[in-house]
Amino acid sequence: MITIKDKTFVPFISAEAIQTRIQELAEQINQEYADKQPLIVVVLNGAFLFAADLSKHLTIPCEITFIRVASYTATESSGQLKQILGLNESIEGRDLIVVEDIVDTGLTLYEVCDQLQAKGPSSLTIATLLFKPAALKKQLDLHYVGFEIENRFVLGYGLDYDGLGRNTPDILVLQ
Numbered sequence: 819m820i821t822i823k824d825k826t827f828v829p830f831i832s833a834e835a836i837q838t839r840i841q842e843l844a845e846q847i848n849q850e851y852a853d854k855q856p857l858i859v860v861v862l863n864g865a866f867l868f869a870a871d872l873s874k875h876l877t878i879p880c881e882i883t884f885i886r887v888a889s890y891t892a893t894e895s896s897g898q899l900k901q902i903l904g905l906n907e908s909i910e911g912r913d914l915i916v917v918e919d920i921v922d923t924g925l926t927l928y929e930v931c932d933q934l935q936a937k938g939p940s941s942l943t944i945a946t947l948l949f950k951p952a953a954l955k956k957q958l959d960l961h962y963v964g965f966e967i968e969n970r971f972v973l974g975y976g977l978d979y980d981g982l983g984r985n986t987p988d989i990l991v992l993q
């Protein structure tokens with residue numbers, strides 16, 4: 819159990835279960851990308867531990883790069899848009915695997931993938947550690963999903979509450 823500020827979080831997914839599942843996902847990626855050399859695009863900050871553990875089990879040759887997604891308001895009417903920061907390499911003709919911590923509404927990843935697709939990659943798949951199907955608002959093709967979870971706020975293993983709690987080996991859920 820962890821208390822951060824006013825919120826209490828209780829155990830949800832153990833470190834062992836996370837590591838076992840990540841190994842399974844990596845084996846699937848190793849098979850499906852056996853004849854490719856993918857570019858792993860890690861969405862910071864939340865996916866940093868997932869990406870680190872996943873990549874340790876990848877036996878295919880791959881490159882790993884890191885992006886951040888910043889929200890900005892272009893005009894009053896269009897509301898929040900997402901800007902990709904940190905992608906310095908060309909992704910044209912590359913096989914991308916976008917690595918994310920959690921797909922909740924899916925709005926963030928939908929926009930990110932849209933912008934990545936516009937740069938002409940040869941293929942794009944998504945690997946997310948967590949997925950909340952009940953919260954999804956945009957149609958997203960999720961190729962690699964660690965765990966489908968209920969629509970509750972989770973923390974740990976990269977995921978934060980107000981900047982805190984990313985540094986746990988397991989995942990906790992808001993009580």
Ligand code: XMP
Pocket residue numbers: 864918919920921922923924925926927970971972973974977978979
């Ligand atoms: P969506 O899919 O709604 O998610 O665009 C955007 C980002 O919100 C964060 N997020 C969470 N972070 N616990 C967290 O610590 C959660 O339950 C949670 N749900 C969403 C996450 O950074 C995701 O990329």
Ligand code: MG
Pocket residue numbers: 861862863864865918919920
């Ligand atoms: Mg995230």
